[in-house]
Amino acid sequence: MYREFMKAKNDFLQAAARTYESGIQTGTGGNLSVRIPGTDLMIVKPSGYSYGQCTEENLTITDFDGNLQEGTYKPTRESTLHGNLYKRYPNIGGIVHTHSPYAIQISLNFSELELVTMHSKLKLKHPVKVIDVTTQAVTEEELPKVFSVMDEDPSTSAFILKGHGIVAMASSAVKAGQIAELIEETAQIAWNQKMYQMK
Numbered sequence: 001m002y003r004e005f006m007k008a009k010n011d012f013l014q015a016a017a018r019t020y021e022s023g024i025q026t027g028t029g030g031n032l033s034v035r036i037p038g039t040d041l042m043i044v045k046p047s048g049y050s051y052g053q054c055t056e057e058n059l060t061i062t063d064f065d066g067n068l069q070e071g072t073y074k075p076t077r078e079s080t081l082h083g084n085l086y087k088r089y090p091n092i093g094g095i096v097h098t099h100s101p102y103a104i105q106i107s108l109n110f111s112e113l114e115l116v117t118m119h120s121k122l123k124l125k126h127p128v129k130v131i132d133v134t135t136q137a138v139t140e141e142e143l144p145k146v147f148s149v150m151d152e153d154p155s156t157s158a159f160i161l162k163g164h165g166i167v168a169m170a171s172s173a174v175k176a177g178q179i180a181e182l183i184e185e186t187a188q189i190a191w192n193q194k195m196y197q198m199k
């Protein structure tokens with residue numbers, strides 16, 4: 001249990017630092033989490049802190065319903081989404097959510113992100129679906145929209161919340177962060193390509 005926790009904690013802190021450095025999430029927006037294997041618990045980003053400010057000191061642990069179990073900080077308001085994804089899909093170990101500009105731009109204009117690059121096709125396999133959720137964080141009521149996209153294609157490793165941002169999932173948070181980076185990079189190329197074609 002202790003080793004599992006240490007592994008999850010290191011994954012969380014490494015993914016937070018790396019995602020912040022990548023620049024796909026600035027300020028205090030976005031959030032990430034990791035499952036603590038063998039438990040119904042997750043480490044989540046505290047609300048109001050940037051990815052770059054995630055440390056051992058503000059480590060925040062909740063159950064899958066977002067109830068604080070360890071720590072003194074307020075868990076991210078997106079805990080409902082994170083917890084429900086862990087509950088329903090046991091293969092997910094880490095989730096990274098970012099408000100990345102090109103992915104948002106694509107989501108405002110298209111129903112999916114086309115995989116325009118060779119490596120996005122290799123890695124993501126199918127276009128990344130856009131899900132229209134109107135609340136500022138995904139609520140219990142909005143979850144069926146997410147589940148229907150996920151259940152339709154079990155290989156789904158990401159989706160984009162319309163006008164809001166990327167949600168990437170993988171066996172670890174570091175891998176989920178890499179998927180989010182790949183999606184933002186692909187969205188930038190896809191958007192520029194569309195603009196170029198319109199000239």
Ligand SMILES: [Zn+2]
Binds near residue numbers: 031097098136
């Ligand atoms: Zn968000």
